[in-house]
Amino acid sequence: MKNYIIFGASKGLGDAFVKGLPEKNDNVWIVSRSRPKSLDVNDGVQRHWIEADLALPTACDQIAAALEGHTLDALIYNVGIWEKEGFQEHYDFEQDDPVEIATMIHVNVTSPITCIQKLLPNLKKSENAKVILIGSTAGIENTNNKQVTFVASKFGLRGIGNALREHAREYGIGVTCVNPGEIAANVPYEEGAKKAISLYNGTRIPVQDMVSLVKCVVNLSKVSCVKEIHIPAMLDRNA
Structure with missing residues (x-):
């Protein structure tokens, strides 16, 4: 039996992690602002919702209080907000709101x-704990992204992973x-990878691939240290 905590898990990739990673009798704590529909899934997994707004500095204390005394085998930080007009042709960094920038950071x-x-x-x-940080190819070199704050934050997440790995190494905690x-x-995860591949002609990664990848890392022994994985779409020549 494993105990997971998944941040940003009410929809999208986080929802896929909640549905695809745990097995029967596992526990999953879901951190999100809105109530996740996965709470209604009846598959033998015990799902618990922690309603929290990660934009608030008090959220970490609130989450820690909800987990007090519990063992965690896997922590997945799957949160990454970007500029309001980011990833669009008309995006202009010079128009970004400083308040929005501070919130993203x-x-x-x-x-x-x-x-x-x-x-x-x-x-x-835990006897074999893992921390998984979900970054972005926008946070690696030479990916032609103009969203300054988002890119900086994803570069920063990689730095967090590198330093945290060294701190956690003595406790046998893997950081990827x-x-x-x-x-x-x-x-949605339950609609299958084929639909996603067909819909986007292979230019976007199915959530099922991400679930498979993270499940592999989580299930490795504590001997293996997986530092970083880059996974762009095969047809993405900018990543």
Whole structure:
């Protein structure tokens, strides 16, 4: 039996992790602002909702209180907000709102630091704990993205992973940063990979691929140290 906590799990990729990673009798704590529909899935997995807004500095304490005394085997930080007009042709960095910039940095960089810091005691209780940070190919070199704050935050997440890995190494906790390209996040996990592949002609990664990849890392022994994985779509020549 494994105990998971998945951040940003009410929809899209996070919802896929909640449905695809755990097995019968596993426990999953779901962190999100809105109630996840996965709570209604009846598959033998015990799902618990922690209603939290990661834009608030108090969220880490709230989440830690909900997990007090519990062992965590896998922490998946799957949160990454971007500019309101980001990834669109007309996007202009010079028009970004400073308040929006500060919020992105908090949610994408500060929040993973503080939340993981608070939950390390829970991870230390596990015999083979894993921390998975979901980054982006936008946070690696030469990917032609102009969203300054989002790109900076995803570069920052990789830095968090590198430093956290060294801190957690003595406790046998693995830390992996997974950097996907565009994901077909609007095609629900239960509708299958074939639909996502067909809909986007192979230009967006099916959520099922991400689930398979993370499941592999989570199930590795504590001997293996998987530092970082880049996974762009095969047809994405900019990643």
